[in-house]
Amino acid sequence: MSMIIKLSFRNIYRNKRRTILTLSTISFTVLASIVFLSWMKGIMDNWIDNSIRFAYGHVKIAHKEYIKKERILPLEFSVKNLSRVMVEIKNDKEVTIIRQRIKFGAQLEFQGKTSDCLGMAVNTAAEKRSSRIQKTIIRGNYWNDDQSGTRQGILIGITTAKELGVDVNDDVTVLARTADFSPYLLVYKIRGIFKTGMVSLDKGLFYINLADASDLLNMKDSANEILIMLKDKNKAVEFAVKIAKQLNDAGLDGNLKVIPWQEQGGMGNLIEIMKVMMGIFILIIGIVAGLTILNTMMMSVFERTHEIGMIRALGMKRIKILTMIISESITIGIIGGLIGGLSGSALAYFFFEKVGVDYSKVMESAQGWYMDPIMKGDFEPYQFVIGFLAGVFLTVISALYPAYRASKMKPVKALRVI
Amino acid sequence: MGMMFKLALRNVFRNRRRSLITFSAVMIGILSFIIMEGITESLQNQSIRMLKKVETAHLKVYAKGYWDERNKEPLKYRIADYAKIKNIIENKDGVAGTAGRINFQVRLYKSRNEMPCTGTAIDINGGDKKVFNLADSIVKGKFLASGENALLGTGIADLFDAKPGSWITIEFRDKNGVYDAIQAQVSGIVDTGNPVIDDNVVFLPMELAQERLDMKNEVTEIAVLLKSERKIERFKKELEKELNNLPGTSQRFEVLSWSEQAADFLAFMRADSQGNYIIVYILVVIIIAGIMNTMLMAVYERVREIGTLMALGMRKSQIKRMFLIEGAIIGGIGAFAGMFLGLLFMLQFSSKGINIASMYEGTNVMYLVKDYIYGSIRFTPFLLSFLIGVGVALIASYIPARSAAKLKPVQALRRY
């Protein structure tokens, strides 16, 4: 056995050129696969993550008319009896954070300039733990946990800030239309300016705490959306069904809908589509790469026909030839897999994950999409394992046929070849 | 040259297995490219076609200043003398049809529901059908007739629970700011696949709108369809110049081509397709690596042969050329095979199409397609495929060919 292995190594070493060429194909395929996997994972996760953080939560509870007419931000259709609804949810073990929100239309005004905005009233403590908006604040600061009362100011996006010409500590008037259709106007200090890089947030949006919003909108104990964050986002669908039934049983408003994130914005569907497309891409890469490796392996075997004939003539059994070639391919596969795997991982990690690619120019008009403008991959060790194993696997598979043919060679014929 | 080619060809066929495998790789690569290009092109093209069919036409003429204010005060900048201006445009060379439209803000009411929407008055008697094809998108009921009837986008119809025959109340401000409200009967419901229209627009007959908006012989835009799509840019410049120099009127105009009107959407499409082509680049690199690999090994396998040829007087450049041609042949055959299979796919795709309805259900669909997409067989992707196939093969063969040429005959022959 050890002689076979020794032979394989010697063969590999002997024809350096051939080996290097074969290795390069395998390594590049492994590298490309790892980079591709990590890139796709990175951007998909980022998109899902941001959408959940900023728009969908893991599960959303809202009035069904609100959902239908969301674009006009109707305050009349809110989740009333908020505290009772919260009681039902709070004690569930799956729940990590509950975020009550009120989305409303308001006009901000500063020194004669106005801007029509979306007001996002949030439970500041809950939002801090779930949306990380506070990390994007470039000037000013977020609310402290003890600043959940009124008169605590608002956070505005950088684009809106520029439009209005305001800076931190300026006072802006906020004119909103309340649930009973009358106007109400209050003055708020700008406590901070945030820059997320996402047009959907930086432009036309401001954050305000719930107490201040209740004040402005005259909405006590109600919110128009409740976003629930769970321990495991994959349990969202069953959780939604469970809660819907619970609310129903408790006799609460039959108009409430409980929606998991996959059913919001058709995300579940889109993800499935993307997974299928990715699978197809990988398959195609695999086939093309496999074919080239096959070619190489075949050539490396038949190049040594004479030699193999010699060994056979000297009495080596067929099965041993087969084993020799296969072990050769395993070795090449492992080496190529390692080279490609390590370089691919390094590239995926140090460039695509750490640095990323800047798509901000393209995303300028991407309203409604929650993706960071600097797109980054997400390298995970399992990708290395997959790439590596795939490389070895492909190489070995490609070597099967040539190995078989080699073992079948008749010594006399083989010797005749020069 | 001919002998070179014959030699190369023979070499290719000599090692059938190897050539076969190499050419399969090229074939699959090319096939993938054609399929992906076909699908992307179809999605994008259909979206654009839908856009032109229902929303932008080829060009639109507006009163100067309209475009920037179009969302805030749509009735502020109007085109007066509609009939005359329409005639002037329509009589120009290359114009297939013109149709005026009025866009204005409305509020719809039906039982307990109310919502702000966009009203679009279309010239049903004056040629809207020559420029736009809204009728194709009708899914329930019929097209507009004269009088107090309206077409609703399917999103609006859902929200209001409206069907053909339902009555809705439409409230709006006329051009002077005076409030008015009318009742209209829903004649039909449209599903264009474009949410901007389906969720927002109520179509009304032009006469009704002009009367109620106090816009006799006025419109907010005139859409133009040209006979040939090639001349759009040039026509736009000419038209703008001509209209702004009309005798007998002080009106000023601006003309926007469909691509200017849809700038945002086009930007998005461009970004999207860029992403798709990454896969192609990866494949190309793999194929190059593979072919280069294979050919290099072939060169070393045939060292004696090369040595012999050189000793017999074949020059280095000829050796190089021979290998390059070999590469080109494999690439070419692979490309042809890929193109052939690609053609089969495209034939099927263009006649039966692919149903993407179930895939895109309920999503924030970016493209403006609803259910079926159809491919179109064009020359360019196939030409491109061929060039890529051969090009890639040539690039891949270059280094091996050079190595072959660099061999010294004595050394080559010595390898015994």
Added chain:
Amino acid sequence: MKKTIAFIFIAIGGIIASHCLGADLTAEQILRKIDDQMLTKTSYMEAEMTITSSDSNPRTLKFKAYSIGRNLALMEYTSPAREKGIKFLRREKTMWLYFPLADRIRQIKDHMLREGMMGSDFSYEDASETESIYDHYNSTLLGQEKFSSRDVYILELIAKDKEVTYQKRRLWVDTEWFVPLKEELFAKSGMLLKELQMWNVKTIGGHYYPTTWKMINKLTGTSSTELTLVNIKIDIQVDEKLFSLENLKRR
């Protein structure tokens, strides 16, 4: 001599009789008489406004209002607590709202004009009808009827220009008081937008004045607003300085 006196009596009787019967009154004259009643040199009143809607619970607001003619109007809300201190000022056709907590004045313009004041069915545009709005209409007397057990003239008004919100109105005017007991307000197309009812007519400072008003939204059919006026003082001393932006901010 006897004949002359008799003739004079008959003449006077005839004039009185014809006045009582209003037989020779034209539509324009009736409108003038409405103005005589409803248009005051100055006024002060306190009001309670209840907004009823099919979607939500009724809301009641209280306010006091001053006016000089029809061109200067000031309203200050006194209840409930949330609305207390909010002021509304109108000078001719321009209107502002003042919010005390913010200490800010905001001009009412664009799409806000159409909205109901404080969510009621009286829109800001309704409140901005100036002097003799009837100047903007061509009027026709359609006849007489009984309405709520009172005799009324029925008038139809069609707008002459674009200055008015309602291009067509119909009035049911009390023949004795010359107060419109019911008014239908139409859009240009003839569609009925709102209906205004007025009753509880009282005599105040020589005017007949309706003390309960009700505006019904006929377009949506889902809401109505009822206004009850108390403590009405007419033609009293009202300082013009009240109707200034500076005064809005003064508590």
